[in-house]
Amino acid sequence: MYFFEWLTWLAYIDPKNEREAFEKQHKKTRRKIAYESDDQEMIEAAKKPIGIIPKSRGPVYTVNGHILEMRCGIWEDKRGLISIVSLTIIYMIASDLYLATKSFKTLLLIAQNYQGQPYGERLFLGLFFLTMGLGSLWLYLKFGLRFTRFEMFTSRHLLIRFNRTTQQVYLHRPTYCGGIVTLPWHGVTSSGSDKKYATAAGVGLPLELLWPPSFTGTLHPELVHVGKASNNFAEQQSEWEFIRRFMDEGPEGLPRPPITSHFPWPWQAFTPQFEGLTHYFRRSSRLTKLGLVFISPAFLIIGTGHWLSLMLCWKPRWPKIIREAGLPGKPTPPLTTLNDYPPAVQERLRENAYLWATRPGKRPERKKRASTRKPKTAIATSCLENDIPAETHRADISPG
Structure with a gap:
């Protein structure tokens, strides 16, 4: 379950010498160059309202006048x-x-x-x-x-908490996945804000939220996946519009989502296996549906393992300062910075900062490829006609 987050954190703190040695032994892929204008464009797109009905598919654990807490992470359906x-x-x-x-x-x-x-x-x-x-x-x-520990003897779920009073977002993760992080709301970008930012049209993936390095204070981006896997891009848009309106405009007028318990009920282990697959089941043939019936015991085995995983984990608990954030007279949690990590991790993050750095200014416009083929002149055309054999000339011309 936490495998993706663990790999992402390892990429942030991977030793520079080991990475360079690996790149020398293998074919180095060309790194995509990012510009400040790209980040600004994504942030502006995330601020715009979307003409779609806001709806959260959950799981939502807490929602009130100033807090929205949801499950985050990817591949929850693979847990077990x-x-x-x-x-x-x-x-x-x-x-x-x-x-x-x-x-x-x-x-x-x-x-x-x-x-x-x-x-x-x-x-x-x-x-x-x-x-x-x-x-x-x-x-x-x-x-x-x-x-x-990706599935057992750890926090039961990865959590994300939106606090509209402090205008902050909190990520609850184990230490080996980056730990608990406090981020500013105003720097968030979303895969649900525009279709060009959605991966694979949003099918089979949860809503993606990204904070560029310029807003994290830790020299690396923060990437999280929120909620259930989606069946289409419209579901990601509805989820994002629900979160955006809650943070920017308040909970008034939003449909109240069903609240999910932290208690490990059995159905919480079996339903995630079918997240993001509704579109596939509807369009599959009868033969495919029959095959799914035959492999249903495999879903039962994985679901049982998922349930055991939930029971062998514990409910995640936020630090006191985050639990009280936004209440009258309580302090606002400071944003996470590089100094919040151990010295060895700080050094790794500094070494790898160039991997996520953006170039200043605007991305240069792509030049249109001009044709290098020169147009034929009148002389060249006449010469070409002279090269045509006499037999191919018109039949009404006598051979002389």
Whole structure:
């Protein structure tokens, strides 16, 4: 579930020497050049009202006069597979340690009342299962636990909170995904503001919000995906218009969205698997629909893993200053800056700042390609006609 956010954060703090070594070994892709005018154009597009009915598809956890809190993150529908694999590995480790403990317990009973009975086989089994259990546990803690924490033993959801009183946006993420961040509302851009900013016409992806580096204060952009996966661009537009109107105009006149509980109910684990697929089901053939019926047990397995993942995580909790932000007499949270990170992370972010930097000014207009082919002159045309064989001339001309 947090795999995309983890990869994004790694891209921000990737050591410069390792990245340069990788680019030398592989074909380097050309980096797209961004200009300040591009960011300004996206920000201005995000401020414009959209002639569409605002509607939030959720999940929404809190909404009142000054706060709107939603789920964010991408690939929520894929959650569950890592949990199943992780629980299988944990079960195997626990089984080995249990069998080793049982074998050594039997050996202890034999030693307390030894009467010459053989114990070599029991000793071998105890040492074997102990070695397997401890060895597997070491490998799992060193290499596997980081992937397990994408779905288990972490915050139940990634959250985004919009506070219209402070005009700030707060992101709740684990530390290995960038941590909790405070951002200004006025610097946000959205994939729902204009179709040219939507990826793949918005099909199968949640609404995308982006803060350029000039508004984050951390030398890198902030990218989040909000809500459910969409079936079309219109759903992204409706979601964005709901958020924009809440922050800019207030909740008056907006349809009240259904509130989702943080409690891990079973249906919260099975419904995300079908987010963004309504358009596919409607247009699929009968044969495809029959095939979906046959593979439905796979959806059941993934949904069960998703539910186990929800139960083995805990409800995310905001810091006190963010919980009280916007209340009378309470301080406004400071925007996140580079100094909020550890010194080692600050150094990495400074090294990689050039990757996200924008060029000043406006993007130069693309020049029209002029044809390099010279037009034929009258002399060249007459010469070409002289080169035509006599046989191809008109038939009414006698051969002379």
